Amino acid sequence: MYLKVLRMLKKKNAGKHSVTILMGQFNETIAGKETIKSGINSRPAGEFTDNPMIHLRLIKKLGLLPLMFSNMRELKKSSVGPHTVPAKTNISTEELGKIEQKARELGAVSIGYTKVERDDIFEGFGILYPYAIVFSIEMNEEQIQKAPSYDTLKMIQKTYAQTGVVANELTNYMRKLGFGAQAGPGLGGYAVYPVLAERAGIGAFGHHGLIITPETGSRHRLAVVYTNIENLPLVKENKHKWIESFCEKCGKCIKKCPAKAIYETPVKTKGENIAYIDNKRCIQYFAKNYGCTVCVKECPFNKTNYNVIKKGFLPER
Numbered sequence: 001m002y003l004k005v006l007r008m009l010k011k012k013n014a015g016k017h018s019v020t021i022l023m024g025q026f027n028e029t030i031a032g033k034e035t036i037k038s039g040i041n042s043r044p045a046g047e048f049t050d051n052p053m054i055h056l057r058l059i060k061k062l063g064l065l066p067l068m069f070s071n072m073r074e075l076k077k078s079s080v081g082p083h084t085v086p087a088k089t090n091i092s093t094e095e096l097g098k099i100e101q102k103a104r105e106l107g108a109v110s111i112g113y114t115k116v117e118r119d120d121i122f123e124g125f126g127i128l129y130p131y132a133i134v135f136s137i138e139m140n141e142e143q144i145q146k147a148p149s150y151d152t153l154k155m156i157q158k159t160y161a162q163t164g165v166v167a168n169e170l171t172n173y174m175r176k177l178g179f180g181a182q183a184g185p186g187l188g189g190y191a192v193y194p195v196l197a198e199r200a201g202i203g204a205f206g207h208h209g210l211i212i213t214p215e216t217g218s219r220h221r222l223a224v225v226y227t228n229i230e231n232l233p234l235v236k237e238n239k240h241k242w243i244e245s246f247c248e249k250c251g252k253c254i255k256k257c258p259a260k261a262i263y264e265t266p267v268k269t270k271g272e273n274i275a276y277i278d279n280k281r282c283i284q285y286f287a288k289n290y291g292c293t294v295c296v297k298e299c300p301f302n303k304t305n306y307n308v309i310k311k312g313f314l315p316e317r
């Protein structure tokens, strides 16, 4: 695993030779168990056609190594399946409260629950359980303001590593309580987390393709724990959908994106899938500019409280 991370520092195509391959290998380790496979409209796992690491000076690459190792360690841990068949499929309010409390103690900010559809799973991958607890981990505001910068990139890697720690610890905790659980860290997940997050009702898509939540705008990374719990409190309606109309009037990320990668109008792709950004354009700039993140920095939800924006936009509510 460590060798693969070191190779990642040199390879032009980071995705193909590193995270995606590791994901595939780790996915094999759970494949012997009963998995729910991807669907006919599943998207391919994101591939980096350019590698941000090769554009960094050696000293900066070395500065990121410990964080990359942590990310890969958490990804590897997440592939360890349960040793026993889960005893329970139904949860009490008290037990769910304990899980939420644990998640918050570990650093989760927004938390929601959803069913996972097969098309949510990346092409060729599988998961153990059909439900998910989705959560966000906040990214440091000061470092976001410096985007694009090395400090911002480092902070993002650190946040990713934290999503892995939270997902793995929560998984262990849930297994001890007798439930089925499988960690889905922020980096190298097997499903499209923003889609799960929106369905879980923790926020809604902004035009930059990221989930905007009341707690942290789009200044967060998402992760999940897949579970067999059948009576999770799923939401019937997403109360944040007004953001779509707000985005249509705003368009700031579209104007500020240095690569002109954000579509004026989101594009429908395979099945019900929607593309908000042209990935190829984004990655070309992203790779050479410390992971960019300008769209997060410039979004009004990163500067003004969600409720203040909502009140100004929907004054009657």
Ligand code: SF4
Binding pocket: 208, 256, 257, 258, 259, 260, 261, 262, 277, 281, 282, 283, 285, 286, 291, 292, 293, 294, 295, 296
């Ligand atoms: S990360 Fe940068 S290049 Fe990519 S969509 Fe956001 S602003 Fe544009």
Ligand code: SF4
Binding pocket: 206, 207, 208, 209, 246, 247, 248, 250, 251, 252, 253, 254, 298, 299, 300, 301
């Ligand atoms: S910058 Fe404006 S258009 Fe873009 S996601 Fe944020 S609110 Fe929506």
